[in-house]
Amino acid sequence: MADIRLRIELLHTDPLVWRRVVVPEQINLHRLHELIQDVMGWADCHLYEFECNGRFYGEPDEWSDRPIALSRNAKLKAVAARAKDNAFHYLYDFGDGWEHRIVIEETALEKSDPCPRFIDGAMACPPEDIGGTIGYEALKAAVAGESDEHGREILEVLDGQFDPEALDEAEIADMLVPFQASFRRLGDAPREPRSVLSEPSQALDMEQSLKAQGIHSMEALMQALQKESDKNRK
Structure with missing residues (x-):
């Protein structure tokens, strides 16, 4: 799984409010929405929508006036491959209309650890509902x-x-810890190799025990079990 570096810009702000992040290319757009909320400083209180070359992604509802694909089913890698001029857009809060441009700065980066991660940025996020x-x-x-x-x-x-x-970079880093854990690149303890001897050795012990009792075949074993069952019923 390779990584992608993105620059997220809050349009129509001066000085520009922006963040730079590295994310796994297989992240879906719903998870990218959640990540944008954390690195920008939004509170995830409102609806959102991505747009790339006339295609829209978000949470479809009956009030929508255009086709909207489910953001959970869209991978960043696929969207990035279709992005014109290496950019697509993200709208948060349809009332206040916070428009973001997401610039795809580099793709096919070597997998990094931890990931996603915040690189740099500038300016505080505006408060909600202003x-x-x-x-x-x-x-x-x-x-x-x-x-x-x-x-x-x-x-x-x-x-x-x-x-x-x-811009509280330490707070942003803390917000990304659950993301990093969910992508299994942080805090992963190496899995203990399964012993290849335990189960075969148990089987060998059982075989030796049966042979010691004069049982050398499955048929003999079934007869012994039936005999023991008949004995217990008496």
Whole structure:
């Protein structure tokens, strides 16, 4: 199983919010969605959708106005092979409309351990439910001390705490530990080789025991068992 290096960019942000990761090429798009949530800093509270060359992947529902393939059935390797200009897109929260571009930087990398893993990135993820990039720009303006009423309202909801440049790499690494374990590249203890002598030796001991009792064939064994059964019924 080879690896793929991806750069995930949150579009329409300035400075750009982005992350770089290495993932197994066999990861499916639903698991990639979960990974994006963790490395970006989203809370996985809303719907999502991938798009590659006019094909959409996500969680199909009766309200969808276009065909959507089940993301669990789509492998990153196959999607990457069809991606035009080595990129495809990921939309999170259909209300706020957080658009991401996923750039395929390199494929067929040698399998690495642990994997998936975070490489680098920049800027904090916007908070959830702030009205998309418009709300995010207003929030940053308020943090910078500008008189943006909308931004001050958002900042107040956040208890006045938000650093747009903060990126907690240690927290991201911790979030990826379950992923690494699920791909059996972290914490795998070597499996103990099964003894090739235990079962044959047990069979040999039984054979020797039967021969000592004068039983040298299956027919003789069945007769002995029947005799013992008849004896117990008396």
